Amino acid sequence: MHSFWIIFKQAFMMKARTKSFIITTIIVAAAFFLLANLPNIIESFGDDEEGQVLHVIDESGELVPQLQAQLEQSQSDIQAMPTEMSEEELQQGITEGTIESYLVIEEGDTLSARYVSESANEMGAGSDVENAVQAIQTAQTAERLGLSGTEVGELFMPAEFEREAVSDSSKTEEELSQARGLVYVLILLIYVAVIYYPNMIAMEVANEKSSRVMEILISSVSPVKHMFAKIAGIGTLGIVQMMIFGIAGYFAFKTSGSDMAEGFFSVMGFSEIKVSTFLFAVLFFLLGYFLYAVLAALLGSLVSRTEDVQQLMLPMMFLIIISSFIAFSGIGMPEANYVTVSSFIPFFAPLVMFLRVGMLDIPLWEPLLSIAIMLLTIGVLGWFGARVYRGGVLMYGSSQSLKDIGKAIRLGNKK
Incomplete structure (x- = not known):
């Protein structure tokens, strides 16, 4: 277990100290303050005279x-x-x-x-x-x-027009308006996370293989322990970075001194956020990360050069893109059949099931069933990924096809 925490700390600290990570964090945090104070900045460049x-x-x-x-x-x-x-x-x-x-x-x-x-x-x-x-x-x-x-x-007096829904899962129009902005922001957050951090894992594994550092690591620790320590370390780093973004965004809008802050929190639904919605957002964020992180580590172990990572990552990227299309289109019609069905598909569930949780009053068993399916998928993928990873880290040479998965399994069985 000691070796696990050593690799965990190494994965966390190495990425946290990189210039790209620090600069990205600072730029995004600064962007929140810039956005929150944009009206004041525009006004400061405006004409101070009586008017046009x-x-x-x-x-x-x-x-x-x-x-x-x-x-x-x-x-x-x-x-x-x-x-x-x-x-x-x-x-x-x-x-x-x-x-x-x-x-x-x-x-x-x-x-x-x-x-x-x-x-x-x-x-x-x-x-x-x-x-x-x-x-x-x-x-x-x-x-x-x-x-x-x-x-x-x-x-010119407007007519009184109200909308009522027969479905038990539907919310009122006011509740939908508040939830829509919140769900949109959180879905975007989860979408960025499951693209950025698993890709970071794949690049890290491929970089260690290309520099031959992997040969030294697996001589003292098992490849499976190395994989999960790497996933946990970068995942923790991602959570820390997202917390920094969230805190920076909150204080940026709260301290902006403009009407935009109050309007933003009201329109986006942050002023009346439910604890359950926030908990589901964190849960689906973690499950989505681990699901795609295991897949990314699996794919990253198959390549020997960082240049080949993006090519093997394409299938995973397609899954994320399709999931985002379903989720963002479902914001306007969360009760559509294709949204309901896809919310139980593990690779789509982190975005789509969270959409339904935020936009609809669905029975508790539905998100719990989706979570159970995701946990089962993560377990199966983790077991399979560990077998591929065990042999994949020992493979060198050109690897540009998913057919190398079988070769990695056979090599791992011989180890």
């Missing part, structure tokens, strides 16, 4: 005050002002940078307006102006039809 001036060509001379009133009502910082300049002069001003935008507005049976700015990508100001013009059009139409303000309000 909108030059308005209004031949009637009566629409600019109405336009300004509508802009103020919508709390826009745009200042509408009439201009005597021609369109040619205004366009030249935009080209030279002295004018940001202008509006040509004409009154007839209906209002017609043309908003001109330097770039068509200027969505914010253009939308504010469009909404203000539409409000003026609505007011003029109501006045022409003899409608009062109360009658106009009643005309």
